[in-house]
Amino acid sequence: MRKNAKVLLYLLNFFFMGLWPSYGYAISYPADIEQILNRKKLIVGIFSKDNPPFIMHDKAGHLSGYDIELAKYLAEKLGVGIVFNQEAKTYDEMIDLVNQKKVDIAMSLITPTLERAQKVRFTRPYLYLHQALLYNRLTAAKDKITDPANQPEKLAGLKMGLLKSSTYVQYSKQNFPNADYVYYENMADVMNDVKQGKLFAAFSYQIALAHWLDEQVDAGLYTGISKLNDRVEPIAIAVSWEHPNLLAWFDLALRLIDLENKDAHLKNYYFAKYIL
């Protein structure tokens, strides 16, 4: 009996002794996440130029837009502050910044392509955007084009404005092989030239085009928007391939936001009214 009690005591002792060391160690975080937590800041790469209503400067010069607000929300959930890096002049440069780990994530209407996915990793898409043409009404009426985005054969020889190094350079070759492409540095210039009739069409996100149209005073008289049927473009966050845990965290966060519809107010505020 006494012997048994001794054994029991021994076993208990063994148990507590076994547990003992864990009191002394801190919970370990994956290195890629820990680095951000230690820094207390999430560095987010965004496009250098405004891309309303996703990324834009308000009159006071503050950044706003859907992507900006969503990034702020994610940083808050991560428990850190946020810094925006606006060095990238092109989308490819933005991918390179992620690849070189100069930014933690890039979040600026980036479309995951197979080519880009060789350099960085992408989260699940947080938006699906429609592609559309902003077209000049007068030219369309003269050439009897009723639905420019879905009549590529009628666009042969007509001038189409595109943003340099955007995914739309590829898309235009797929969708409007016969159009006459003109490359621009700034999307606003493209749309203004469409209004003035220098270009027939601008090819971009339908929401961006509709937002521009809404900001203009009388552009609706001269330009219209035509949406490509059955063409949606996913938008995702780019993360370095060396940061798989960060990627997993953002993936889950986006999934939860989606499930709980946490970004509904952002969508309503920034672009719900522009969706055709």
Next chain:
Amino acid sequence: MVFVKKAWLTNPWVIIASIFLGLVIGFNDPLLAKKLSALGRLYLSLMGMCILPIMITAILSSFGKLLRASYIADMLKRLTGFLVMGLLVTAIFGVLAALITKPGLMINAQAKQLLSEKIIDTQMTAAGCSDCQNFMDFLTGMVPTNIFHALSQGNNLAVLFFSILLGVALGLVPLASAEKTLENLHVFYLALLKMVDWIMCGLPIGLCFLFTGYATQIKWSELTALANLVILIYASGLLLLIVCSLVIWRNSKLTYFKSIAVLKTPLLIGFGTCSSFAAIPTMIQSLEKNLHIERNLVELIIPLGVNLFRPASILRLAIVSIFVAQLYGQHLTLIQLAMVVVTSVLAGIAASGVPGIASVSVLAYVLQPLGLPTALGTVLLITITPIIDPILTLLNVYSTCTLGVLMKKKGKIQNYNERAS
């Protein structure tokens, strides 16, 4: 037949006063106006419920009778002549009026912004409005696949087409009982008119309620932004109304003011309800009783005229088309102007087959051949229609009356034919 039991109910001053009262209520108490305008629409339905049967019985009984008269061919020839002439003259007038006054060049930034916003808004709700119907659709719409379907859908053109054919057939049935059937139809027709008489007793109240609704619909900012276009349409409408009144006066034995006064009831109903169909019964009665035009003739011409002779919609199309060309800075050649005249007549006729606000889609017939965008014109028409509808309906009603009066002059031919046979 007593048309209205209490003469004061259709006294123009009573009606104008009730319209004015309606506007006052509408502007001052939009909440009350909303409730009252629902009653106004109820009154409009009450008036509308008799229209289709009246149209059918009028055409059936009159066509059957007219077929037995020998002058029918002459009459139809004259009718077509007046119809085409009247519409062409209106279109030319509209084009000239817009060319002279240049409303599209004088448009201000505020109006441009308004129209731009409206275009964007309509595109948001109705994406890709490119499926405008062509002339073949108009023809297929005119021939009903099922007459009862056409009746229940209120497809007037199809009903008209069927009624005319049935009227001809009834007139050609060589039986004494066919004559009786025509008589019976006429009895129905008279009974329907009786119903309309009762309903007319509520006219001042009905119009008052309807106008409370109109008052809440008018958006002053839009009205002032497009003031020059609205004024142009009102002025051209008034000019054409004066032309109509002169034609009626010359063809009646009445004094000028008397010749206008005898048609006051249909004119006021047209103006007040913005529906020329609602004015059909009173138009028939006024022409028959006050201007002494042969009953069979009136009963045929008025339903036909209301459906097919609509100078006001052609005036509207012509003016708006020139307006659009001016706004886009397109200089139209003489040939293009001639095209506007012809296409707006065709489009105006085609519009009679399209119900309600959708009828603005026929503008595409006029603008597409000119290589002009249709969106602006469509939005423009939708925007100004509530404001210009009263004068346009008034013009349609009055010109159809004029058509009836002009057809009366066939008295000579009738005598000649009777002598010849």
